Amino acid sequence: MTYALDEIAPLIKEWTINTRLPEVISEMTRRYYYKGLIEQNQLSIEAEIYKCKNDPVHWFNHWIWTYDPRGMPFGMPANIPFVLRPKQVELVDWLLERENTQTHGLIEKSRDEGMSYVVLGFYLHRWLFVEGFAGGVGSRKEELVDKKGDPKTLLHKFRDMYSKMPNWLKPKGFVEKVHDNYMRIINPDNGATITGEAGDNIGRGGRTTMYFLDEWAFVDRQEAVDAAISQNTNVHIKGSTPNGIGDRFHQDRFSGRYAVFTMPWRDNPDKNWQVEIRGKVIYPWYEKQLATLDDVVIAQEVDINYAASVEGVLIPSAWVEASIDSHIKLNIEPSGDRIGALDVADEGKDKNSFAGRHGIVLQYLESWSGKGDDIFGTTQKTMDLCIQDDYGLCYYDSDGLGAGVRGDARVINERQREIGGVEISVEPFRGSASVHDPDGEMVEERKNKDFFANLKAQSWWSLRIRFQNTYRASKGMEYDPDNLISLSTVDLDPKELALLKTELSQPTYTKNGVGKILVNKQPDGACSPNRADSVMICFNPAIANIAIWDKL
Structure with a gap:
């Protein structure tokens, strides 16, 4: 049984207004109160910085904001608190494990699960608090890695999260015109860097602590990139939605050589909520995808099916x-x-x-x-x-x-x-x-x-x-x-x-x-x-x- 878009859209609107919006307002209120409490004296600020340094999840859930304008027609603010969902908390812990064990990882995901935001937020945390941290990011095109003011680029997401933090969390010596350059962002206080690369240049810019390859399944000349990245870092993270069977991402996923992390939409509380309609319990978010997307896109990018496009x-x-x-x-x-x-x-x-x-x-x-x-x-x-x-x-x-x-x-x-x-x-x-x-x-x-x-x-x-x-x-x-x-x-x-x-x-x-x-x-x-x-x-x-x- 399938449902028309005009049946599903009102359900999503109602949920957004009656459930999601109150959650966001409540969290924003809590954060403003918490910020005021912390900023009462320098001792509280120093204690909070220490806590943030040692607990990335606490740091995310108290100080990091993200940008999502899609809910604005329903009264949602465009800038909203970044509250890690349970699966995203697991991802932060998984990234820490990759860093501590010096092992490679692979993230397979449904579309729009916040993978790149979480990874880049993790990079921001290490850039702030780990001396000499060198984070690399790569994608198939330069315009997907860095283009100032373009929300879809990786380094814009990094800058956006950084800009919304309180000043006392930021490096004291940071000067935007000096330390924030195209494809390279430097923390002058501890020497940490974030660098971006694209296409055949991925992995060729120097050694990194961790390297994140975004939408790896869609990168051209994957073998050449693999060879370059192998000399660049001890920890590379390959993340993507599937793109068929037999490509490098599919081979890596089932090779047994990578720690695998899966981010399915069914684990996302913003998508897995249910309602009963015509006597059947459904997922309105998923039904909307069925009503608006091609079957192959649904299977590949929503249901994480590698065989969808074959x-x-x-x-x-x-x-x-x-x-x-x-x-x-x-x-x-x-x-x-x-x-x-x-x-x-x-x-x-x-x-x-x-x-x-x-x-x-x-x-x-x-x-x-x-x-x-x-x-x-x-x-x-x-x-x-x-x-x-x-x-x-x-x-x-x-x-x-x-x-x-x-x-x-x-x-x-x-x-x-x-x-x-x-x-x-x-x-x-x-x-x-x-x-x-x-x-x-x-x-x-x-x-x-x-x-x-x-x-x-x-x-x-x-x-x-x-x-x-x-x-x-x-x-x-x-x-x-x-x-x-x-x-x-x-x-x-x-x-x-x-x-x-x-x-x-x-x-x-x-x-x-x-x-x-x-x-x-x-x-x-x-x-x-x-x-x-x-x-x-x-x-x-x-x-x-x-x-x-x-x-x-």
């Missing part, structure tokens, strides 16, 4: 989102076979992944490194998981290194038989094999053998159909509950689920020379979607036949 996406992110706890939303009790599936790591950075389901509900997902492990160890762990959660049937990827699972599983089952333990039925899944039920029709009026190039393509398409059916069911269309899929937030590890959601929308599909469907799991050099592979295997169409024969 052509031929097999399972769109909207379908994946609709599957979250769909069994609860549709009042479906989990029932049916309990089945597990193992995707075996090929090599290096690849990971093993095990998925387990009860009927249509995915209830278990775990991945672990395959580096340095043998197939027997992987098989033993998988069998233990199946016994632990009562998955009597387990499929495994038998292409490549997974071929050895069958023999190891036989040995483990024999040991179980000797001690009177539980045995697991273990079956191979060969994605390269010919299709299941070749004369059947998964797609109407197209025999499976004529529509799919192999079993992998057929199984991915079968999974696609489940997600599509679930999406349609969420929109009120008729459905067969046995042909849906639900990703259970109650049972699945949140980190595994978050990564799975991204991986499910990674594979793309094309047709070969004779018109059969092919699936590309790694478009544009993306990492292998091991979690999604294990889920695909767990729901593969051949399972129905195996389950029936097991019961006869």
Whole structure:
């Protein structure tokens, strides 16, 4: 169900006037009172400076203001107190951790989450209080880094926050015409600097304590910039909304080499407030985005979906989102076979992944490194998981290194038989094999053998159909509950689920020379979607036949 803009706009106006505006006025009043209290004598000022130096969050929440003119039609002031939201407090702590541990970081975000303001505010704090601090900022164009008077530029945000602080917090020797230059701002009292760079010049201006790369996913010649920045600093922070699969930002995000911080709109109290309309609870802010933005923009810049702009996406992110706890939303009790599936790591950075389901509900997902492990160890762990959660049937990827699972599983089952333990039925899944039920029709009026190039393509398409059916069911269309899929937030590890959601929308599909469907799991050099592979295997169409024969 979608809502017209003329339904949503009044709700946002009402919330802004009745909720947001009173909050802002109350905070402004509190700050003016607090400022007057502190400025009564020099001792209080010195104590406050000491507190600000040692507590960046306190400093933000008492002395930093920001600029946002969008609420002015509803009576909101353009200059408002910068009160860190809970997620922004976490970001400040995360930046301190990067500084203290000298480790790189990556920030993925929904649009308009205040990332650059928080990072530049953090820079301002270090510029004020840390002797010799050198902060670098970079973006794809110079006009996005520094252009005096332009609110969208990075260094303007720094200057704007600085200008609104009380004079006793500012460097005593600071002279604007001398120390505030194009692309460079100096603190004469402690030697701290903030420098800006753009394009191919990012990272080439000298060494820095910390370097912030804004909208990294959209920077040209990312490899060259990476090489330059590697010699510039021990701590670089790459922040961006996604820009597809396979680019440097996407690779960095899932490389395991970066501490990752996620800023989703759902954690923003200015966006995640709800109302009931026509019997349904909705997020008016999000509904406005749906009503005004392109689907790709919504998925990419609001829902942090890396696959949004990729052509031929097999399972769109909207379908994946609709599957979250769909069994609860549709009042479906989990029932049916309990089945597990193992995707075996090929090599290096690849990971093993095990998925387990009860009927249509995915209830278990775990991945672990395959580096340095043998197939027997992987098989033993998988069998233990199946016994632990009562998955009597387990499929495994038998292409490549997974071929050895069958023999190891036989040995483990024999040991179980000797001690009177539980045995697991273990079956191979060969994605390269010919299709299941070749004369059947998964797609109407197209025999499976004529529509799919192999079993992998057929199984991915079968999974696609489940997600599509679930999406349609969420929109009120008729459905067969046995042909849906639900990703259970109650049972699945949140980190595994978050990564799975991204991986499910990674594979793309094309047709070969004779018109059969092919699936590309790694478009544009993306990492292998091991979690999604294990889920695909767990729901593969051949399972129905195996389950029936097991019961006869």
